[in-house]
Structures are given as structure tokens and as C-alpha cells.
Amino acid sequence: MTQRHRLRPVRSAILGLTLGLAACSTGGFSASGDGTFAPGVDRGATAVSGVDVGHRLLAAGEYELAIRAFNRAALAQGLDAEILSGLGSANLGLGRLGQAEKLLRRAIDADDTQPEVWNNLGVVLMEAGKTGEAEQVFRKAYAMDNAESEQIRDNLRLALAKSDNSVINDTDTNNYKLVRRGTSDYLIRPASN
Secondary structure (H helix, E strand, C coil), X not given: CCHHHHHHHHHHHXXXXXXXXXXXXXXXXXXXXXXXCCCCXXXXXXXXXXXXXXXXXXXXXXXXHHHHHHHHHHHHHCCCXXXXXXXXXXXXXXXXXXXXXXXXXXXXXXXXXXXXXXXXHHHHHHHCCCHHHHHHHHHHHHHHCCCCCHHHHHHHHHHHHHHHCCCCCHHHHCCCEEECCCCCEEECCCCCC
């Protein structure tokens, strides 16, 4: 037996003893007050709505995670217009225009009184090259919003400019904005080349 092989069991024993003593000491593996450990879970707290989580993930550009959050919210509270709209917006962010259009149309069928959903459908239609229909959808959203939203007004202007002059440089006009119910808004911009 070589010198190296004889020392291996001794090293293992020393390592085990050191770890065992560290765990038994007052400063060992127990939680410290210096904040290096994660806080505990407050099991009595109210959970954040899956819809709110989905909107936050959309704002952060985490579209796949947003879809999962909206799906969980749909399981918990049912598939309503806001969840359908969120799913449509997330699919738009992923470039899935067909799915986004279907989901946003379903959201409008469920509740056609929300200008934000009409606006987001207009964004999908513009991205899909359906400029004429998108213009009409933006007009409806703008009228329903009583001309209060700058994002909807800007989207309508871009759609009108694009339908009036089909030779406009796409990099200058594809700055359509998604609008969320509530305090956040989303902006869809073309990928830089």
C-alpha cells in the first residue's frame, strides 16, 4: 500500500469530524442574522393573483412564463376576457401571430367593452400585415377610450400612415404599443438587425 492510499481514510475522517463539529457549534449551519438565508414563507399571507403575476411577467418580457401564469389563473378562476387578452399578448410577444389573434378575438367576444383588448388586436393585425382591418380596430379602440390613451392614438396614427402610404419604411413605423388594463403598458418593437 502506498503512502497516498494510507492517508485517504485519515483525510476522510478529519473532513467528517470538521463538518460534524461545525454543525454542532453555535455559528455552524444554523441560520444567521446576517441575511444570507432566504426568508421563511408566510403561510397566512394572501397569494398574489395569477393574472397579476402574468402581467408582471409580460412587462418583464418573460412571455413563456406569463403564459404559464395566465394558464394557472384560468384554472383557478376560469377563462375570462382579461386572461384571454393576457394570453394573446404573450403569444404576440413570442411572434405567434395566429394564436395571438385567435385569443384576442375570443377576449373581445367575452367582453367587447375594453379598448385595451381592441388595441392589442390591432397590433396583432398590423404585425400580420392586415393593415386595413387593423386601422378599423384601432379606430374602434380610440373611440371607446374617448381619445385618452396616447398609446392607442399613436397606434392609430401609425396604421393610418401605413395604409395611406404603403412604401413607408417599416423600421420607422413598427413601434406599436400593447396596452394593459391597469398601470403598465407594453411596447412591441421590431428586433434590431
